[in-house]
Amino acid sequence: MSVTSPVSTTAVRATGIWKVFNEGQANEVTALQDINLTVEAGEFISLIGPSGCGKSTLLRVIADLTHPTKGSAEVAGMSAADARQQQRYGMAFQQAALFDWRTVRRNVELPLELQGWSKSARAARAMELLEMVQLADFAGHRPWELSGGMQQRVAIARSLAVDPPLLLMDEPFGALDEMTRERMQNELLRIRQETGKSVIFVTHSIPEAVYLSDRVVVMSPRPGRITDIIDVNLGSRDEDTREAEAFFAGVTAVREALRGRTGGSAARARVGEV
Amino acid sequence: MSGRLRAVWPPVLIALIFLSAWQLLVVVQDIKPFLLPSPSLILGNFFGDFTLMFNAAIYTGTTAILGLMFGTAVGLVLALAAQRFGVVNKLITPLAAGLAAVPIIALTPILNNMFNITSRTPKVIITMIIVFFPVFVNVTRGLIQVQPVQLELMRSMNARPRTVLRQLRIPNAIPFFFTALKIAAPLSVIAALVSEYFGGPQQGLGSRIASSAANTAYGRAWAYVVASIITGLIFYLIVLAVERWAAPWTGRARSA
Numbered sequence: 109m110s111v112t113s114p115v116s117t118t119a120v121r122a123t124g125i126w127k128v129f130n131e132g133q134a135n136e137v138t139a140l141q142d143i144n145l146t147v148e149a150g151e152f153i154s155l156i157g158p159s160g161c162g163k164s165t166l167l168r169v170i171a172d173l174t175h176p177t178k179g180s181a182e183v184a185g186m187s188a189a190d191a192r193q194q195q196r197y198g199m200a201f202q203q204a205a206l207f208d209w210r211t212v213r214r215n216v217e218l219p220l221e222l223q224g225w226s227k228s229a230r231a232a233r234a235m236e237l238l239e240m241v242q243l244a245d246f247a248g249h250r251p252w253e254l255s256g257g258m259q260q261r262v263a264i265a266r267s268l269a270v271d272p273p274l275l276l277m278d279e280p281f282g283a284l285d286e287m288t289r290e291r292m293q294n295e296l297l298r299i300r301q302e303t304g305k306s307v308i309f310v311t312h313s314i315p316e317a318v319y320l321s322d323r324v325v326v327m328s329p330r331p332g333r334i335t336d337i338i339d340v341n342l343g344s345r346d347e348d349t350r351e352a353e354a355f356f357a358g359v360t361a362v363r364e365a366l367r368g369r370t371g372g373s374a375a376r377a378r379v380g381e382v
Numbered sequence: 383m384s385g386r387l388r389a390v391w392p393p394v395l396i397a398l399i400f401l402s403a404w405q406l407l408v409v410v411q412d413i414k415p416f417l418l419p420s421p422s423l424i425l426g427n428f429f430g431d432f433t434l435m436f437n438a439a440i441y442t443g444t445t446a447i448l449g450l451m452f453g454t455a456v457g458l459v460l461a462l463a464a465q466r467f468g469v470v471n472k473l474i475t476p477l478a479a480g481l482a483a484v485p486i487i488a489l490t491p492i493l494n495n496m497f498n499i500t501s502r503t504p505k506v507i508i509t510m511i512i513v514f515f516p517v518f519v520n521v522t523r524g525l526i527q528v529q530p531v532q533l534e535l536m537r538s539m540n541a542r543p544r545t546v547l548r549q550l551r552i553p554n555a556i557p558f559f560f561t562a563l564k565i566a567a568p569l570s571v572i573a574a575l576v577s578e579y580f581g582g583p584q585q586g587l588g589s590r591i592a593s594s595a596a597n598t599a600y601g602r603a604w605a606y607v608v609a610s611i612i613t614g615l616i617f618y619l620i621v622l623a624v625e626r627w628a629a630p631w632t633g634r635a636r637s638a
């Protein structure tokens with residue numbers, strides 16, 4: 109292994125991660141138990157599981173927003189802390205978390221501003237990203253003038269601003285209606301196609317996980333752990349995908365895995381075949 | 383424009399009806415001015431002695447502005463300290479509440495003795511004390527009560543605490559700051575005015591109200607009251623205008 113080639117084909121590597129809240133107290137919670145997960149560069153991974161199973165916690169450990177009790181997370185071949193400091197990931201949350209005192213464009217500029225980009229360079233980059241999420245016309249608007257879906261698109265543009273190789277998304281479409289949600293899913297896939305990013309995507313929706321992902325990571329609560337990883341092979345997605353045989357097979361496989369039936373493997377085999 | 387007119391005429395109409403009823407009551411019942419002077423008497427005094435009114439308002443208004451400025455400055459500095467150091471917050475908040483609970487009526491004679499009574503200083507200090515509290519309490523809350531997700535976002539972007547303060551906490555506190563100012567600005571006029579009842583220079587609104595009433599010039603005393611109300615309103619409207627200009631996002635539905 110050469111020291112001069114820091115380029116890694118592994119986007120994220122989680123090794124033996126434990127997270128225990130309030131350790132040693134009466135309200136102790138083991139949010140994560142021995143999580144091992146590798147995400148290859150360019151891969152789209154969904155985390156799915158019942159509420160409280162530790163999806164957000166896992167994402168926050170990878171983002172270095174919280175420290176694991178045990179184990180470690182690596183992003184782009186470096187420690188999670190270094191990756192955060194070097195802005196090797198972009199993050200989007202269920203709440204768009206836009207700043208009301210900034211225009212839409214200046215919200216997208218925020219990460220660039222923190223990186224010390226010049227005014228004109230960051231304005232140009234922000235406009236490029238707003239074009240990508242089809243909100244260029246709203247650059248001068250204030251966040252509250254936008255619908256929930258539009259706000260979420262701004263948040264996604266912001267997470268892409270520094271062009272990080274990895275996107276961490278915690279239920280970004282959770283607050284949207286079904287129609288908007290499907291449109292946003294297609295948009296996210298298109299953006300991912302255009303940019304080649306790796307994505308870790310937390311969701312409660314089985315169809316959403318299957319539609320978007322290369323692999324669906326199924327988790328179970330108390331203690332939070334990975335119980336199953338389901339490969340999805342839908343090829344390039346379009347509107348027909350949602351009605352395709354393989355899509356339903358994937359949905360069934362994930363649903364069964366969530367119910368804790370290892371019989372999911374039969375359905376899983378079909379996902380690959382069809 | 384027609385929208386603004388529509389917003390203005392109902393209170394104007396109500397005021398006119400109210401004043402007419404008042405005038406009618408005083409005339410018909412022949413109420414003596416020391417009980418209740420008629421609006422025409424008050425307004426006659428107000429416009430008749432307009433220069434006097436204006437000068438008194440300027441004097442008291444200047445005290446109020448000085449107190450408002452210094453009180454706001456102290457409130458802001460302490461709020462920043464309280465956000466930065468939890469200890470300061472725990473120390474100052476009860477102290478500030480205690481200070482705010484001291485009635486200015488009790489404090490004024492004492493401060494008049496401590497400082498030169500003929501100067502404006504004791505009155506400015508009284509006003510400062512009154513103004514400081516709402517500013518401190520509200521701004522501290524605005525600096526601390528930031529959406530957790532926005533804090534996480536800043537951390538994910540590797541923002542330093544100073545950047546978080548400048549880009550998130552301070553803008554977040556601005557609506558709180560204006561809420562405080564909307565309370566503090568008219569309050570500063572009241573504080574400046576009341577502090578004049580305890581001696582010192584005689585050119586302010588408070589002194590004039592007191593001396594006019596003592597000289598049985600009730601119409602004029604009330605005219606000074608009108609001048610005080612107008613001064614307080616002007617203070618409030620200035621804050622409102624500055625808020626519109628400096629923080630156009632306040633009062634809007636917040637985005638998620």
Ligand SMILES: Nc1ncnc2c1ncn2[C@@H]1O[C@H](COP(=O)(O)OP(=O)(O)OP(=O)(O)O)[C@@H](O)[C@H]1O
Binds near residue numbers: 129159162
């Ligand atoms: N800061 C914290 N302090 C204590 N316990 C916490 C904390 N954060 C999370 N937990 C606990 O850890 C567990 C996992 O929480 P987490 O937010 O990761 O779940 P989740 O899978 O994202 O749930 P949801 O789908 O509802 O968002 C929960 O039991 C929760 O109560």
Ligand SMILES: [Mg+2]
Binds near residue numbers: 278
């Ligand atoms: Mg969560």
